[in-house]
Amino acid sequence: MNVEKVFVVGGGxxxxxxxxxxxxxxxxxxxxxxxxxxxxxxLSDVEAVYVGNMSSGELQGQEHxxxxxxxxxxxxGVAAAKIEAACASGSAAFHQAYLAVASGVYDCxxxxxxxxxxxxxxxxxxxxxxxxxDAEYTAFTGAxxxxxxxxxxxxxxxxxxxxxxxxxxxxxxxxxxxxDNPHAQFRFTVTLEKVLSSPxxxxxxxxxxxxxxxxGAAALVLCTEKFIKEKGLNVAVEVAASTAATDTISLADRxxxxxxxxxxxxxxxxxxxxxxxxxxxxxMEIHDAFTILGVIHLxxxxxxxxxxxxxxxxxxxxEKDAKIPTNLSGGLKARGHPVGAxxxxxxxxxxQQLMGKAPNQVDGAEIGLAQSVGGVGGTVVIxxxxxxx
Amino acid sequence: MNVEKVFVVGGGxxxxxxxxxxxxxxxxxxxxxxxxxxxxxxLSDVEAVYVGNMSSGELQGQEHxxxxxxxxxxxxGVAAAKIEAACASGSAAFHQAYLAVASGVYDCxxxxxxxxxxxxxxxxxxxxxxxxxDAEYTAFTGAxxxxxxxxxxxxxxxxxxxxxxxxxxxxxxxxxxxxDNPHAQFRFTVTLEKVLSSPxxxxxxxxxxxxxxxxGAAALVLCTEKFIKEKGLNVAVEVAASTAATDTISLADRxxxxxxxxxxxxxxxxxxxxxxxxxxxxxMEIHDAFTILGVIHLxxxxxxxxxxxxxxxxxxxxEKDAKIPTNLSGGLKARGHPVGAxxxxxxxxxxQQLMGKAPNQVDGAEIGLAQSVGGVGGTVVIxxxxxxx
Numbered sequence: 040m041n042v043e044k045v046f047v048v049g050g051g052x053x054x055x056x057x058x059x060x061x062x063x064x065x066x067x068x069x070x071x072x073x074x075x076x077x078x079x080x081x082l083s084d085v086e087a088v089y090v091g092n093m094s095s096g097e098l099q100g101q102e103h104x105x106x107x108x109x110x111x112x113x114x115x116g117v118a119a120a121k122i123e124a125a126c127a128s129g130s131a132a133f134h135q136a137y138l139a140v141a142s143g144v145y146d147c148x149x150x151x152x153x154x155x156x157x158x159x160x161x162x163x164x165x166x167x168x169x170x171x172x173d174a175e176y177t178a179f180t181g182a183x184x185x186x187x188x189x190x191x192x193x194x195x196x197x198x199x200x201x202x203x204x205x206x207x208x209x210x211x212x213x214x215x216x217x218x219d220n221p222h223a224q225f226r227f228t229v230t231l232e233k234v235l236s237s238p239x240x241x242x243x244x245x246x247x248x249x250x251x252x253x254x255g256a257a258a259l260v261l262c263t264e265k266f267i268k269e270k271g272l273n274v275a276v277e278v279a280a281s282t283a284a285t286d287t288i289s290l291a292d293r294x295x296x297x298x299x300x301x302x303x304x305x306x307x308x309x310x311x312x313x314x315x316x317x318x319x320x321x322x323m324e325i326h327d328a329f330t331i332l333g334v335i336h337l338x339x340x341x342x343x344x345x346x347x348x349x350x351x352x353x354x355x356x357x358e359k360d361a362k363i364p365t366n367l368s369g370g371l372k373a374r375g376h377p378v379g380a381x382x383x384x385x386x387x388x389x390x391q392q393l394m395g396k397a398p399n400q401v402d403g404a405e406i407g408l409a410q411s412v413g414g415v416g417g418t419v420v421i422x423x424x425x426x427x428x
Numbered sequence: 429m430n431v432e433k434v435f436v437v438g439g440g441x442x443x444x445x446x447x448x449x450x451x452x453x454x455x456x457x458x459x460x461x462x463x464x465x466x467x468x469x470x471l472s473d474v475e476a477v478y479v480g481n482m483s484s485g486e487l488q489g490q491e492h493x494x495x496x497x498x499x500x501x502x503x504x505g506v507a508a509a510k511i512e513a514a515c516a517s518g519s520a521a522f523h524q525a526y527l528a529v530a531s532g533v534y535d536c537x538x539x540x541x542x543x544x545x546x547x548x549x550x551x552x553x554x555x556x557x558x559x560x561x562d563a564e565y566t567a568f569t570g571a572x573x574x575x576x577x578x579x580x581x582x583x584x585x586x587x588x589x590x591x592x593x594x595x596x597x598x599x600x601x602x603x604x605x606x607x608d609n610p611h612a613q614f615r616f617t618v619t620l621e622k623v624l625s626s627p628x629x630x631x632x633x634x635x636x637x638x639x640x641x642x643x644g645a646a647a648l649v650l651c652t653e654k655f656i657k658e659k660g661l662n663v664a665v666e667v668a669a670s671t672a673a674t675d676t677i678s679l680a681d682r683x684x685x686x687x688x689x690x691x692x693x694x695x696x697x698x699x700x701x702x703x704x705x706x707x708x709x710x711x712m713e714i715h716d717a718f719t720i721l722g723v724i725h726l727x728x729x730x731x732x733x734x735x736x737x738x739x740x741x742x743x744x745x746x747e748k749d750a751k752i753p754t755n756l757s758g759g760l761k762a763r764g765h766p767v768g769a770x771x772x773x774x775x776x777x778x779x780q781q782l783m784g785k786a787p788n789q790v791d792g793a794e795i796g797l798a799q800s801v802g803g804v805g806g807t808v809v810i811x812x813x814x815x816x817x
Contacts, residue, residue, distance in 0.1 A: 041430050042532045062564065087672075096485045096556075101563040103514040106806030109674040110562075110681065116693055118672035119807065120520045121512040125492040131509045135524055142531035143431045170491040173499075175451065178489065283476075283507035285498040292499065304505055417495030418508065 045140045045278040046267060047424060048260045049078020050387040055224040055255035055375030057157045063092075063099050064111045067153040070256035071112055074149065078260040079272060085260070086145045087118040091132030091152035092379035093125055097167040098159040108151070118145070123379070124283075125171035126328065127413030128152065129257070130382025130420035136261050137281040137422075146266040151258035152383030164252055168378070171414035173289045185249060185329070187290060187415050189241035192331040194296040196243070199346030203243055207234045208352045209333040210248050210372050216359075217369025219398040222384075224253045224375030248330040250376035257383040259390065276393045279313035279406070279425040282306075288417040297346075301419035302339035302410060309408070309421040310341075317341035320423075321404040322364045322392045324385035326412040328371050336410055337365070359399050367392070367399035385409035386422050393426040434529045434667040435656060436813060437649045438467020439776040444613040444644035444764030446546045452481075452488050453500045455645040456542040460501055463538065463647035468661060474649070475534045476507040480521030480541035481768035482514055486556040487548040497540070507534070512768070513672075514560035515717065516802030517541065518646070519771025519809035525650050526670040526811075535655040540647035541772030553641055557767070560803035562678045574638060574718070576679060576804050578630035581720040583685040585632070588735030592632055596623045597741045598722040599637050599761050605748075606758025608787040611773075613642045613764030637719040639765035646772040648779065665782045668702035668795070668814040671695075677806040686735075690808035691728035691799060698797070698810040699730075706730035709812075710793040711753045711781045713774035715801040717760050725799055726754070748788050756781070756788035774798035775811050782815040 051073025053066050061069070067090065075082055090104040101107065105119030124131035129152025136150035156164050169178045172187065195201065211231050217223035229247055237247040267274050284304035290296055310316060317340060325340070327333030337348035342363050351357050357365035368374040368388040371381060389407035391397040397404075405426045412419050440462025442455050450458070456479065464471055479493040490496065494508030513520035518541025525539035545553050558567045561576065584590065600620050606612035618636055626636040656663050673693035679685055699705060706729060714729070716722030726737035731752050740746050746754035757763040757777040760770060778796035780786040786793075794815045801808050 041432075043430075064564075088674075093491060094485065096483065096559055097491075099563055100555075100559055100567065102482060102486075102512055102559040103561070103677060103803050103806055105513050105520075106674045106677040106803060107562065110676045110678075110806070115674050115676045115806075116689070117674055118523075119513070119674045120524065120672070122524075123491055123510040123512060124494050124508070131494075134507075135509065135511075135527070138524070138528045138531045138533055141533060142527045144527055144530060166489075167485075170485055170489055172492070173496065174488055174490040175453075283509070285477075285495045285504050285506055285508045287499045287504045288492060288495040289499075300505070414492050414495060417492055417499070417504075 043141045043143045044264050045137050045261055046274045047276045047390050048262050048272055048274050049074045050259045050390045051077055052222050052257035052384060052387050053255050054222045055253045055377055058254040059158060063095055063153055063155045064107060066155065066254060066256040067108050067151050068111050070258040071149055071151050074258035074260050080260060082112060082114055084147045085114060085117055085149045087139055087148045089132040089136045089150040090121045091129035091383055092121055092154060093123055093128045094167040097162040099155060100161050124418045125413035126378045127382055127411045127418045127420050128379035130411030130422060131283065133383060133386055133422060134281050134283050134420050137278055140261045140263055147262045149258060149260055151256055152380035153256035154377035154379040155254045156252040156377055157254055177289045185244055186241040188329045189244045190290060191296050192243055195331055198297055201349055204231060204235060205349040205353055206330050206334055207231060207248055209327055209330040210234045212352055213366055213370035213372040216367045216399050217373030220369050220374055223369040223373055224251055225373045244329055250328045250371035253375040253377050255375060255377040255380050257380055257387045259383060259387060275426055275428055276390055276424050277427050280309040280423040282308040283420045285418050286416050288414060290415055297335060299335060299339050299416035299419060301416050302336060305419045305421040306340050309423050313423045315406060319406055320363065320408050321406050322401045323408040324366055324368060324388050325410045326371060328376060340410060359401060364401045382411035382420060385411060389424050393424055432530045432532045433653050434526050434650055435663045436665045436779050437651050437661055437663050438463045439648045439779045440466055441611050441646035441773055441776050442644050443611045444642045444766055447643040448547060452484060452542055452544045453496060455544065455643060456497050456540050457500050459645035459647040460538055460540050463649050467649040469649060471501060471503050473536045474503060474506055474538045476528055476537045478521040478525045478539040479510045480518035480772055481510055481543060482512055482517045483556040486551040488544060489550045513807045514802035515767045516771055516800045516807045516809050517768035519800035519811060522772060522775055522811060523670050523672050523809050526667055529650045529652055536651045538647060538649055540645055541769035542645035543766035543768040544643045545641045545766055546643055566678045574633055575630040577718045578633045579679060580685050581632055584720055587686055590738055593620060593624060594738040594742055595719050595723050596620060596637055598716055598719040599623045601741055601746065602755055602759035602761040605756045605788050606762030609758050609763055612758040612762055613640055614762045633718055639717045639760035642764040642766050644764060644766040644769050646769055646776045648772060648776060664815055664817055665779055665813050666816050669698040669812040671697040672809045674807050675805050677803060679804050686724060688724060688728050688805035688808060690805050691725060694808045694810040695729050698812050702812045704795060708795055709752065709797050710795050711790045712797040713755055713757060713777050714799045715760060717765060729799060748790060753790045771800035771809060774800060778813050782813055
């Protein structure tokens with residue numbers, strides 16, 4: 040077995056927001072062209088296009104995004120496909136792009152995540168999102184995605200005796216860092232009081248604990264060492280590990296609601312592949328679609344004991360200059376969460392950190408991790424990038 | 429560059445039909461378990477699951493098929509994702525599974541295609557299928573998929589002076605062979621007179637020239653040489669080439685409506701990778717969603733000059749014991765076309781041929797090709813399998 044090394048050579052992203060003047064395809068093309076330009080390559084170098092997207096069929100009445108985006112990029116002819124894994128679609132697309140390059144079959148691949156959640160022409164967004172859970176056993180009951188996460192939240196508080204004010208702090212953290220991020224959706228701070236007094240969406244989850252609906256696209260260019268040498272590129276970042284794991288699609292089949300076993304499995308494999316431990320990670324982006332998830336991920340990724348993830352937030356350990364700088368982009372809560380794009384945004388942000396050009400730069404960051412979740416943990420994809428010079 | 433060899437070790441498929449008693453997941457699991465059993469492996473050997481599917485969101489209100497199918501197979505934990513490329517979703521999923529194994533990152537991967545087109549609970553099938561074309565420039569006009577193919581059909585007849593009775597023969601051919609295929613949807617013959625007098629769907633396309641709506645799933649197990657040796661498997665078939673190409677998503681942007689450039693590109697690459705020429709192919713399955721497409725594919729794959737593909741059919745050259753045995757499964761017209769599953773059915777059928785256990789067996793078949801089309805040629809995936817002992 041001889042896995043080809045895979046390098047990240049360029050990235051791009053649109054601002055996340057309500058883009059009433061931009062369609063699904065224009066968002067994707069904007070991010071993709073920026074990634075190609077950033078990489079110093081030509082569009083004609085791209086051999087395959089991967090599109091991470093969850094709900095274009097339900098929201099825009101549009102499938103076949105591989106051919107569509109290749110067409111609108113002006114490079115029909117390349118290989119292309121859409122990858123779907125609910126809210127982890129973007130990171131799952133990155134994983135496929137990684138495998139495509141690691142195989143040696145493709146030397147230069149473009150991967151982008153895109154989602155347009157405003158201006159939905161077919162379904163409403165809540166109906167589209169719950170398709171991430173089991174249609175026959177869960178969604179049919181009328182459960183919404185925030186409702187399912189409320190069950191996790193309540194269960195966690197009861198099991199570990201944790202107060203909501205300690206969990207809700209994650210939102211305050213995210214908003215603080217989004218201020219400096221030009222592509223973030225909500226560039227303003229919020230206080231804990233404001234979070235806790237915001238409208239109740241699904242008890243106990245408050246509005247300001249929920250990631251927002253938004254439109255956006257992010258893209259990255261991946262390539263082989265051979266391609267880099269041929270093009271004379273000066274590349275600095277490699278993919279040290281790219282792993283994916285599943286869990287039962289519904290909470291009802293889980294033994295423990297307070298842990299995502301898919302995170303634990305994917306992380307274990309990723310750490311082993313990259314030959315690192317959690318303490319080696321300089322910066323990370325985690326999938327905090329709701330505040331409680333941020334807390335749980337810190338534990339499942341190996342940074343805190345179960346029931347104690349919130350302490351890292353409260354004690355300032357996830358700040359920029361602290362133990363494990365986390366969600367310096369603003370996270371899902373404040374950077375935004377255009378679902379199928381989010382996984383690629385996270386990796387793009389880690390890439391920026393390792394290149395030394397992130398809005399909230401961690402000095403000398405060498406190793407970064409992005410964790411992405413589909414559904415209520417039915418899929419988790421973890422990617423670890425490493426600066427190589 | 430050192431691309432790992434990829435082998436096919438087992439396959440399974442459900443009968444295609446109107447499965448009112450089977451859901452999307454039960455169809456997938458049925459085919460997958462048969463593939464695992466056929467391969468002589470254990471479910472616990474499977475490291476990743478790829479699900480080819482086009483319209484589960486639109487028809488069943490269900491996304492996140494990777495986690496769903498892993499759950500229902502009883503192996504949550506594995507990596508998994510859904511791959512979508514319109515009607516080529518199954519073959520695109522196979523291509524990703526191929527890359528996953530070729531990379532050496534995964535040693536044993538399950539790929540299945542599934543589509544449930546009857547019992548659609550959200551959209552109607554016609555509305556779902558047209559999402560394979562451009563929603564903003566084509567589908568919004570009210571065009572249906574059969575209507576778009578009717579334009580191709582008419583254009584071809586005019587350009588090359590070919591009569592409909594010669595093109596419609598493809599349907600007669602398909603039905604003849606479906607009789608012997610236990611998983612075919614329509615196991616009966618039709619006469620040319622019957623085809624030409626069947627109701628007009630979109631001028632000039634007659635009902636009996638159209639592939640039907642149906643439910644079904646097919647699955648294959650792919651693995652590395654290392655896995656084969658460790659398990660002591662007696663494997664006979666390798667993937668000699670797996671290629672994909674795109675074209676503009678809509679006909680309006682094409683220079684020539686009578687050729688699928690994506691077929692030409694993917695085939696050229698596949699022949700080069702497998703180090704073969706068209707004449708080396710012993711058996712093939714091509715994507716004749718409408719009779720005219722079967723004729724065009726014979727030309728684009730290099731078996732006839734443009735405008736003369738129909739002659740191969742008329743002169744018996746695509747029969748079982750003739751020059752290029754084609755669609756001995758019954759093809760899309762009579763085996764059936766559950767869209768996201770079809771690409772995997774085709775490869776399964778080629779696999780059966782190379783294993784010497786196909787319903788319409790070609791004596792001593794050693795090399796087989798499967799060609800799969802998404803949209804009106806926006807995506808084409810070609811896979812070539814070879815018997816290695």
